[in-house]
Amino acid sequence: MSIPQSGGGPIEDPRQLAEYLEKGCKPAEAWRIGTEHEKFGYLTDTLEPLPYDGPRSVRAILDGLAAKGWEPIREGEAVIGLKKGKANVSLEPGGQLELSGAALEHLHQTAAEFDSHMAEVRDVADPLGVAFMGIGAAPVWTHDQMPVMPKGRYKLMTAYMGRVGTHGTQMMYRTCTVQANLDFGSEADMVKKLRVSLALQPVATALFASSPFFEGKPNGHRSWRSRIWRGLDDARTGMLPFAFEDGMGFERYVDWVLDVPMYFVYRDGTYIDALGQSFRDFLKGKLPALPGEVPTLSDWADHLTTVFPEARVKQFIEMRGADMGSRDHVLALPAFWTGLTYDQGALDAAWDLVKDLDQATREGLRVASSERALQGEAGGVRLLDLARAALGIAEEGLRARADRGLPDERVFLRPLWDSVGSGRVVADDLLSAYEGEWAGDLSQAYDACRL
Template identity: 50%
Template sequence: MSNPGDQDDTPIASVEQLASHLAVGCKPREDWRIGTEHEKFGFREPGQAQPSWSPPPYQPDGIADLLGAFATDTSSWEPIRDTGQLIGLKGLGAHAGGSISLEPAGQFELSGAPLASLHETEAELRDHAAALRPHASRLGLGFAPLGFHPTATREQMPFMPKSRYAIMRRYMPLVGTRGLDMMLRTCTVQVNLDYASEADMARKLRVSLALQPVATALFANSPFKEGRPNGLLSTRAEVWTDTDNARSGMPRPFFDEGFGFGRYVEWVLDVPMYFVSRDNRLIDVAGGSFRAWMAGRQPGLEGFRPTLGDFDDHLTTAFTDVRIKRFLEMRGADAGSIPMMVAQSALWVGLLYDDAALAAADALVREQPWEAYIAMRAQVPAQGLHGPWAGGTVRDLAARMVAIASDGLASRGIMDAGGQDERRHLSPLLPIVQGAPNQAEHWLERYRGDWAADVTRIFAEAAI
């Protein structure tokens, strides 16, 4: 989740104002960018005082020290604090537009800068890993991007001193059985993409939301829970089926013809609130109504008038599989290896950033009713690419997606220094759609073979 940002204190006067606020995100094609965010679990390397492979605490000798190590480069990173505690970093100079933040259990997140090409995305992820390794090593830490923590129980996970997480920790068990698992034991990778107009946003949203379960299957990378296989390929995705369904999943109105900024605002105003930020502190109003607050009827917020900054905060508490801000966030994939995380960005860029590819993807999606995609979402955590789809399997649909994305990337024609275009970033997906194991199935093969049922072997092999 993002770090606290600058607040827009413009008072909210109407729903139409909020729709216009989102419409500011519309950009001409030449200004479209790619923003990739990824999370990873920390672990204690063998030979440390703490148990090997255990998650590191905030402090001592943990996540706070790691953030502090990055912050010593004052030309690159500016500290972000919450009630005096270091909880993130804002990128400066070459890192401008990016940030480092913490998920609730200290999952270390890079929110990448908006970049023009997938070649830059790959370089950014590799540069981040290279910068992370020496700082982490001095603390006896390593980091592995996996969709769900493979060994730790909820109780074994630490909790970061971030105010919004304390509110969520109290509220989430009231609205679902898996909210604390989502907070403490999952990691994702997402790509943030732009839109040209309201109609372009709605089309890209429908295509990407319908196909998000296919991405879940392709990038599944969490087949273990508490030290053993649990019958799932994406435990992270299964967790999201009962986290807080009032703000999650694939809401039916998003698929309706005529959906746009106004309808999204109407939907999100009825998503229960978490908090309001005032005077550098958070007011806990979890379960409250933003709509009621706009009407002056929300208990606990008497005397406070909602602002556009409050609405921006509220937008970050909607957890749909594709989220609308002033851009679109693809949120359906497990974190994974660097090539696979770049491939996730490549898949969506190829599908959504070329007109012919987007038209082909839209036609592909319209072959089946929306309810079929929602049903697929429920199946893929366990069945993955083997799940049934339109007389075949989800793998067949994935292959068609990758082919369309490849055409879209070819059309972009953006070359790297070696003269290759962005299609090379899809290469990890080609054997998978042709029948090879995905990441989760690879780890299960390792577990049943060379690992001799020792799940802790995953940390060293998955480390970046």
């Protein structure tokens, strides 16, 4: 999850909220690709999750990376992240290590960034008897086994989650994702990209499904992580039906975010409890947590990080539907979305592919993707067919980028073509191993998913 935002003076006019998003508009030649991925650390001898402190711990990993040139980010006395250049490393609530990569020109740079990051992590982790795995949900660990990271934001969120849903703490402590962050050129471009992203997010969920186990047994889903998001907090999650309505734009998105209850306000290194309070009241100087004070643009940026739809708008668009996986899958995720959205012909073709899907079908595909991955269907639409068509468009979009002089990035789509060809995804292979060669022994999942 995000580190605290900074910068920006008091909000004096509500129009500044939409203007803040609009500042993300960039000409096509300035569009970049950002990739974020989370991974579970574990002790190789006991297969237990890493504690925060101690000789074999999350803190030891962060300290080791700091010795390699990363600058520590602190909350009080605790190191809770790192930064170097335009990339940062942060901690999810249960100690999942997240790289938020730099904004890069092409996917070969993304591959080099991933390889460099993992080489540094292994250099630190291997001598400690620590490893990391890429999977969408912790296959064995229970909630009581999970460490709690020393971040005030997470303490507040944990207390709130049980009041608004049934699966919130599962998301926080026992899931991992890979995410692509992509730019837009104008308000109209943002709207089309957001609509395509939302409508095809079930395809990404299906293609990258890797979480068929939870608490030591199969859970009945291919992506339990996706199932968790449907039971988290309806006020801040979902497929954003309003995004497909006439009049969609920055202001309409702002209206939705303003209606999402707040978690906190960050002041002087401290998270102030604003759980359930209204950002609209904050704009009027009537926030109970800070009476008489109006928000800054950094408060608005923080609030934008507390909404969790399947695709999220900030000063770029985040594609949020995929489970974490192997190196090949980490690189395939931004390749898929870059191919679909960074060439106008591909984006138009992708919109033509999904524009006639109604809200019920989009939501039905979301459910079906978590349950059956590529074998799911809803409203007469088969996810396998939709994935094959979307992947073909992404392939042509990447071909067009190569024709414009960028290195050919189509190689990164190969694992997705393999899945479409077989109709199987990582979750299917994990279940087959569990039922076959593993003989029900989920301890073998750690090596199988080791990064």
